[in-house]
Amino acid sequence: MSRNVDVVVIGGGQAGLAAGYHLRRLGLDFVVLDAQATPGGAWQHTWDSLHLFSPAAHSSLPGRIMPPQAAETYPGAAHVVDYLTDYEQRYDIPVLRPVQVEAVHRDGAHLRVESAAGSWSARTVISATGTWWRPFVPAIPGRTEFKGRQLHTVDYRRPADLAGKRVIVVGGGNSGAQIAADLAHDTDVTWVTRRPARFLADDIDGRALFDHATARRRALDEGRTDTGGVASLGDIVAVPPVREARDAGLLKAEPMFTRLTATGAEWADGTRARADAIVWCTGFRPALSHLAPLGLRGSRGRIPTAGTQALREPRLHLLGYGDWTGPASATLIGVGRPAREAARTAVTVARQDAAGEE
Template sequence: MTTRLDVLVIGAGQAGLATAYHLQGHGLRFQVLEAGQRPVGAWPQHYASLKLFSPARHASLPGWPFSGDPERYPTRNEVVAYLEAYAAHFQFPIVTGAEVAQVLPDGEEFRVLSADGRIFCARAVVAATGTFRRPFMPEVPGRETFGGQVLHSLAYQEPSPFVGQRVLVVGAGNSAVQIAVELTEVARVTLANRTRVQFTPQRPLGRDVHDWITWARVDQLTLGHLRRLPSPRHVFDPGVYRAAFRRGKLDERRMFTRFTAGGVVWPDGQEERVDAVIFATGYRANLDFLRGTGALDRQGEPVQRLGVSRTVSGLYFVGLSGQRALASATLRGAGQDAAVVVRHLVR
C-alpha cells in the first residue's frame, strides 16, 4: 500500500532532522527516508579524532541544545550521540534502511522509489542528503600508475596504519590541517595545496571566533553577499596547528604536478618517493536520485536558489554548501536553512 504524504525528506542527518523539526512544527504529514540504520548522517564515517570547529552552543539543531559544557568542542562520537538523541526526543517518523534510488515528478506529486522497491508519494520532496557521502578528489595525472595508497579523508580513521611512512595530505581546510598534524606523531608529513593555509585564531580576545561571527551577523550573509566576497579557506587554530609548522614537524608545499609509480613530482621538477596521499578536498552534492528530473545541471549540482528548486516545482534542498548563508551545511546553519525552506513550502 502506498502512503501519500505532504512531504518526504530524503536523508536523516543534520539537515534532514532540522527539516523534520520545522515540518513537525507546522503539523504537516511527513516521513524522513534514511539509507542507513541510524539517523546520524555521515558522521560515523569521519576520522575518529574529529572535533567540531565551533563550540557546542553554536552547534545545536533547533529546539534541543547540546548538553554539557557549552564552550567545549564536541567530538565525532558526541555529535553522533546528539543526533540520535535529537531524533528520539522529537519522535520523528524516520524510515531507516530506505535508500532512495529515484525521485519521479508525477503530476502534482512525487513518486519516490527506494532501492528495495518500496514506493513513497508526497506533494513535496526535500533533498537533505547534503554532500558528505560523495567525496571529491581532483584528477591528477599519473594517479593510475601510483603504487602507493590514495584515499579521501572520508576513508581516513586514525594514524596507526601510516606509522613510519611518507604521507602527503592534499587540502587547505580545517580537516586537512587537523589530519596532517595528527599524522606528524607517526609519519613524515607534507601539506600540499594550491592555496596556502589561512589561519584564524580559534579564540581571539578570549572568545571563540564563532561568538564574534554571530555578533557581527556574518552568519546571516546570504548567497548573494557571499558571491561578492573573497573566499579564502580559513583554518581555526586553537594554538597547535601553526605550532606544528614552527617546530618543523609539518611543512607546506605547492600542489604536486603528477604522480609517478613510486611517488610524486613537485612543481620544481623534483621527484619524491611517497607512501600515501590523503585528499582532504571536500565533497560534491549527493543527488544522483534526481537525475532525469531536470533538477540538476550538467555537473550534477542542483539548480536552486535559497534551497528552492528553480526547475522542478515542489522540490527543495537543505544541507548544501553555500545554499543560503555562510553557515549552510553546518550543524549551526542547518536549522536556519530548514526554516526558510519549510516556510516557502508551507506557502
C-alpha cells in the first residue's frame, strides 16, 4: 500500500536538505528518502584531507550559515557532515534512512516511488541523488592488464594507505590536483592530465566561482553572449595544499599515457613508468538509475530539463547534478536557489491538484 504525500525527495545530502528546507517553509507534506545510514550525504565518504573551496560563511545552505571551523579558513569534510547533521535536525526535515529507492513509475496523476521499505505516491518527485555513487573510469587500453591496485576518487582516503608506493594519479580537475598534492610527500607520485593543468588565480575560491556561474546563467537567460562559465577561468582551485605542492615543484602535470601495461603506464613516444597503483580522478555520472522506468534519458546520460523540471515529465525535478539543473547546483551555496524554485513549483502542483479534487 502506497503512502500519499505531496512530494518525495530522493536523496538526503545537501541538495535534498535544501529542498526539504523550502518544502517545510511552504507547508507541504513531504518525505526525504536517503540511502545512507547516517546524515551527511557523500561528504561522509570523501578522503580525509578534503576541504571546501570557500570559507564556511560562503558554503551554506539556505536559512543556516555554516559556522566556521576552528583554525581552518576552508572547512574540512567532517565539519560539513556535522553541519548537515545539525541542519537536518534544526529544521526537523523528515528524512527516512536507510531507504534505497529502486524505481519511480508513472501512476495516473501521480508518480509512484518504490523502495525496499515500501512505496510512496507523490504529486511531485525531486531527485537529488547526486553523482558520487556513479564513479567513471575511462576505457583506457590495457586497464584490465595492469596488475597493481586501481582506485577511484571514491576509494581514496589518505596517503598512509599508499606510502612508499609508485602512484599515478589521473585527472586534471580539483580532485586530481588535491589527491596528487596529498600524496606528494609520502609516495613517488606521477600526475597525468589530458591537457595542461589550468590553475585558477590564487585569490579565486568558491565565492567567485558561484558569482561567475550565476552571471553566466543571467546572461544566457537575457540572450546575451555566453561568458563561457566557470570552465573559462580554469580547472583547478588553488586551495592551500595544492598551492603549496605546486610552488614546491611537487605538482607538475605530465601528458596522459596512451595505455596501461601489467606493471605501469606507457606513453605515445614509448616512454614507460612503473606503478604500484593508479588513482582515477576521472569524474562521475549522474546517479539516475531509479528514474529508468520513466524513459527520460537524453544525450550523455542526462535528462533534458528546463531549470530543474524534466521536460518530458513535469512532475519530476532534478536537483544538484550540475549546472544543467541550476547554476552551481552541485555546491552547498549554489543549490539553495534551484531548490527553492523546485519547491515553489511543487506548491503550485499541490494546490492545483487539491482544487481539482474538490
